[in-house]
Amino acid sequence: LTVAYDGSGFHGWQKQCPPGEAPLRTVAGTIEQTLQRLVGQPITLYGSSRTDAGVHAKGQLAQFDAATRIPIKAFAQALTGRLPRDIDIRDARIVPDDFHLIHEVHSKQYRYRIFNSSTRPLDRRLYTYHNWMDIDIGRMADAARRFVGTHDFAGFACAKHGRLSTVRTIYRCAIEQPPDDPEVHIVIEGDGFLYNMVRIVAGTLLDIGRGRFEPHVIDHVLESKDRQAAGPTLPPEGLWLEWVRLGENAGTA
Amino acid sequence: LTVAYDGSGFHGWQKQCPPGEAPLRTVAGTIEQTLQRLVGQPITLYGSSRTDAGVHAKGQLAQFDAATRIPIKAFAQALTGRLPRDIDIRDARIVPDDFHLIHEVHSKQYRYRIFNSSTRPLDRRLYTYHNWMDIDIGRMADAARRFVGTHDFAGFACAKHGRLSTVRTIYRCAIEQPPDDPEVHIVIEGDGFLYNMVRIVAGTLLDIGRGRFEPHVIDHVLESKDRQAAGPTLPPEGLWLEWVRLGENAGTA
Numbered sequence: 001l002t003v004a005y006d007g008s009g010f011h012g013w014q015k016q017c018p019p020g021e022a023p024l025r026t027v028a029g030t031i032e033q034t035l036q037r038l039v040g041q042p043i044t045l046y047g048s049s050r051t052d053a054g055v056h057a058k059g060q061l062a063q064f065d066a067a068t069r070i071p072i073k074a075f076a077q078a079l080t081g082r083l084p085r086d087i088d089i090r091d092a093r094i095v096p097d098d099f100h101l102i103h104e105v106h107s108k109q110y111r112y113r114i115f116n117s118s119t120r121p122l123d124r125r126l127y128t129y130h131n132w133m134d135i136d137i138g139r140m141a142d143a144a145r146r147f148v149g150t151h152d153f154a155g156f157a158c159a160k161h162g163r164l165s166t167v168r169t170i171y172r173c174a175i176e177q178p179p180d181d182p183e184v185h186i187v188i189e190g191d192g193f194l195y196n197m198v199r200i201v202a203g204t205l206l207d208i209g210r211g212r213f214e215p216h217v218i219d220h221v222l223e224s225k226d227r228q229a230a231g232p233t234l235p236p237e238g239l240w241l242e243w244v245r246l247g248e249n250a251g252t253a
Numbered sequence: 254l255t256v257a258y259d260g261s262g263f264h265g266w267q268k269q270c271p272p273g274e275a276p277l278r279t280v281a282g283t284i285e286q287t288l289q290r291l292v293g294q295p296i297t298l299y300g301s302s303r304t305d306a307g308v309h310a311k312g313q314l315a316q317f318d319a320a321t322r323i324p325i326k327a328f329a330q331a332l333t334g335r336l337p338r339d340i341d342i343r344d345a346r347i348v349p350d351d352f353h354l355i356h357e358v359h360s361k362q363y364r365y366r367i368f369n370s371s372t373r374p375l376d377r378r379l380y381t382y383h384n385w386m387d388i389d390i391g392r393m394a395d396a397a398r399r400f401v402g403t404h405d406f407a408g409f410a411c412a413k414h415g416r417l418s419t420v421r422t423i424y425r426c427a428i429e430q431p432p433d434d435p436e437v438h439i440v441i442e443g444d445g446f447l448y449n450m451v452r453i454v455a456g457t458l459l460d461i462g463r464g465r466f467e468p469h470v471i472d473h474v475l476e477s478k479d480r481q482a483a484g485p486t487l488p489p490e491g492l493w494l495e496w497v498r499l500g501e502n503a504g505t506a
Contacts, residue, residue: 006375056376080373088373120333120341122259123309127376179432 001076002091003031003047003060007236008126009086012053013060027051027087031062034082039068048101048244049108052196054236056127059090059243063101104250107171109189109242112202112234117182128183129202129238135209137184140175143208143215144186146222147173147201154225156201157194158233166225168192173201187242196233204231254329255344256284256300256313261379261490262339265306266313280304280340284315287335292321301354301497302361305449307489309380312343312496316354357503360424362442362495365455365487370435381436382455382491388462390437393428396461396468397439399475400426400454408474408483409454410447419478421445426454440495449486457484 011024023029028045035043048061070078075092083089115121115128116135147170154166170190177184186202204221207213213231221230264277276282281298288296301314323331328345336342368374368381369388400423407419423443430437439455457474460466466484474483 004372004375006378085373085378086375088375090372119257119343120338122257122339122341123377123380125259125338 001031001045001062001064001079001089003027003062004058004088004090005056005060006086006126007051007054007056010053012055013047013049013051027057027060028062030084030087031079031089032064034079035064035066038070038079038082039066041066046101048105049241051239051241052236054126055239055241056237057241060241061101061105061244061246063095063099099250101246104246105192105244106247106250107189107191107245108193109172109187110193110198111240111242112186112188112198113238113240114184114186114202114206115182116184119182124183126237127240129234131184131206131210133210135184135206136211137175137177137209139211139215140184140186140205140209143205143218144173144175144188146215146218147188151222152225153194153197153222155221155227155230156197156204157227158196158200159227161195163194166194168194168197175205198239199233199236200227200230202238203234206234207231254284254315254317254332254342256280256315257311257341257343258309258313259339259379260304260307260309263306265308266300266302266304280310280313281315283337283340284332284342285317287332288317288319291323291332291335292319294319299354301358302494304492304494305489307379308492308494309490310494313494314354314358314497314499316348316352352503354499357499358445358497359500359503360442360444360498361446362440363446363451364493364495365439365441365451366491366493367437367439367455367459368435369437372435377436379490380493382487384437384459384463386463388437388459389464390428390430390462392464392468393437393439393458393462396458396471397426397428397441399468399471400441404475405478406447406450406475407478408480409450409457410480411449411453411486412480414448416447419447421447421450428458451492452486452489453480453483455491456487459487460484 005027010027014028015024015026017023032043032045043064046063072094076089080089113128115130118132121128121130150169152167168190172189174187176187258280263280267281268277268279270276285296285298296317299316325347329342333342366381368383371385374381374383403422405420421443425442427440429440
């Protein structure tokens with residue numbers, strides 16, 4: 001499944017709840033329940049990225065096993081029609097029985113949206129981060145380029161990242177400005193991201209734009225792996241998972 | 254005051270509550286409470302337009318009387334800083350003591366935003382109306398022009414409009430499409446609007462776009478004043494009060 005959602009009303013993509021406690025509303029849990037009614041059997045849904053509470057997605061990928069007679073061409077629309085308005089299933093495809101989504105991920109792109117204006121974002125306040133201070137976009141772009149390549153991102157991760165390796169490869173990191181709009185976007189594409197990594201990258205780039213740090217602080221944090229030398233973790237509402245790309249031969253039977 | 258707000262969380266601009274009942278959250282009530290704490294005296298706020306629950310505004314105007322030492326240049330920011338995130342005071346000006354806002358209104362512009370796509374609006378679902386059917390923009394533009402002029406709009410008003418005269422002058426009515434975006438906007442400017450008028454105008458134009466009516470149905474409804482011959486009242490979330498213009502000499506002492 002290709003899944004888009006407004007993360008505002010969810011406790012993230014998925015959340016383990018202690019046994020006995022009421023399950024929280026999650027994206028995966030909501031889709032699982034609807035799928036179970038649609039195909040008439042228990043479903044476990046596996047996502048490519050565990051987005052946090054408040055984080056949004058345009059192109060999350062997810063996988064499940066089921067036997068159903070619903071034609072695959074009609075499946076996305078049939079499922080969307082039964083889901084609440086904050087989830088949209090954009091596509092559905094059949095994959096081979098031995099397909100394991102998370103092994104097939106080649107790269108992902110995230111976008112952090114900053115609403116850069118002295119006026120409040122109002123209808124975008126749950127979808128952007130509001131910055132009202134002057135920022136230097138050129139400095140931010142200079143700093144963003146320094147993330148490209150294979151680096152140890154331990155300095156840009158939340159301490160409880162829970163991963164054996166903190167080495168990731170960033171293919172692209174750039175600043176984009178939609179025309180005639182107050183937004184400034186930090187766009188980052190890589191083979192994988194650590195816990196809170198994009199939000200810390202965004203917080204560091206924003207602090208560089210505001211003049212608190214020089215662009216070369218990026219090189220220093222990558223080298224020293226010192227989380228304290230980086231900027232703050234920006235809030236989840238500005239973060240969008242844009243797309244997940246699979247390897248070239250993924251999903252062909 | 255020039256006031257922008259996200260109407261999603263409000264029971265409209267203002268709402269009379271039966272005595273003894275808990276007051277509902279309204280835009281005017283929220284600003285009044287905050288103003289009272291800011292200037293230290295009871296405040297009654299008068300708006301130029303009573304927007305319904307769920308309707309948004311970029312440039313509502315409102316007026317109040319108070320004695321305060323807060324400099325007028327700093328007033329909008331001081332007030333905004335004390336208000337919840339779904340209200341933004343964009344400007345504040347001093348007017349003469351005998352100024353009566355609703356007598357000074359020359360024209361207003363509303364925008365009805367249609368999210369025209371087979372995919373769901375997600376982060377715009379509280380700010381647009383979702384249309385997934387094919388529409389003919391040219392037909393809608395042809396029909397929209399027919400509203401321009403001075404007409405009796407009784408056929409485009411909710412029965413409980415409560416006004417003595419249903420004659421209004423429309424200066425402009427057009428279809429706009431933001432570039433590289435799935436939205437289609439119905440923009441209407443006039444000297445005043447009846448209860449639900451813009452939402453019924455939008456519903457009729459959308460039905461014309463969908464092929465349910467011919468563009469000349471507008472002329473028929475204007476002539477016959479037959480509400481049943483017009484299209485449905487579209488929901489409030491797509492409606493935005495864009496601006497309110499005052500007469501040329503309004504507010505000069």
